[in-house]
Amino acid sequence: MTAVAARYAELRALDVEVLSVSTDSRFVHKIWQTDELERMISGGVPFPMLSDQSGRIGEVYGVYDDAGGVDLRGRFLIDPDGVIQAMEILTPAVGRNVDELIRQVHAFQHVRATGEVTPSGWRPGQTALHPSPDLAGAVWKVWRPEAGH
Amino acid sequence: MPGSDDGCVSAARGPIAAGTRATPAQAEEREVRAVTARVGAQAPDFEASALVAGGFKNIRLSDYLGHWVVLCFYPGDFTFV
Incomplete structure (x- = not known):
């Protein structure tokens, strides 16, 4: 999350909004933000942090892990028409590569603009x-x- | 601070059936559970409660139509990867 937060200005410049989702409640998000994230990122995580306490959103996106009761690390790039253009799902131990996310945003935006x-x-x-x-x-x-x- | 008194954040509805942008009272807004997310297909809409700028509010994915969105699921707060 903090790795994405650190590149947030770059994503916003590309008209990308970030929404993070976990099965934690909004109250837990708040304490994580104020107790830890604000010490790692100036001002804390700048994008909305969503709560999927039932795991039902994760189920629909194919990332909910029943055994662990958590949403796996899943990243979905959604275009302005609301269409999913890319997805990547990782098991919990390996983090994402934000460089690759931003590269894909550039590529999908180029395709959309030029054909x-x-x-x-x-x-x-x-x-x-x-x-x-x-x-x-x-x-x-x-x-x-x-x-x- | 948006919605900072929280108490009355209404229960978020979770996944919402495609093509229904309706009020909770409308019956066609049924629960969705099957995996429907696929590349090249419409992203399944949902409503979730959220921490936004220090306050609480409900957010709906379809509010962001017209913009690019990165939806990032992760296993839990206070984890480190």
């Missing part, structure tokens, strides 16, 4: 592809995997 498609590992400024019949069998002319562009 181009982005090859593996694409970053802003690199070559994106125009899907067309002519591109079939000709990707090698415009994109090399080892160069990443």
